[in-house]
Amino acid sequence: MNEEAIRSYLVPAAAGIFLAVVIAFILMSVILDYHWRRYGTHPKTLVAVRVVYYGVSVVLLAVMAVLIYVLSR
Numbered sequence: 001m002n003e004e005a006i007r008s009y010l011v012p013a014a015a016g017i018f019l020a021v022v023i024a025f026i027l028m029s030v031i032l033d034y035h036w037r038r039y040g041t042h043p044k045t046l047v048a049v050r051v052v053y054y055g056v057s058v059v060l061l062a063v064m065a066v067l068i069y070v071l072s073r
Contacts, residue, residue, distance in 0.1 A: 010072075
C-alpha cells in the first residue's frame with residue numbers, strides 16, 4: 001500500500017475516533033455534573049472542580065483536534 005491509500009483509511013478513522021471521544025466526554029460530563037450537584041459538599045469546591053475539569057478537558061480536546069487536522073494534511 002502506498003502512503004495515499006493509507007491516509008485514505010486513517011484520516012476518516014481518526015475523525016471517527018475523535019467523534020466517539022467527544023460523545024463519550026459529553027456523556028461522562030453530564031453524569032459527573034449530576035453527581036457533583038447531587039452529592040457535592042460545598043458550592044465553592046464544586047465551582048473549583050468544574051473549572052479545573054472543563055478547563056483541562058477543553059485543552060485536551062483542542063490538542064487532539066489540532067493533531068488530527070495537522071496529521072491529516
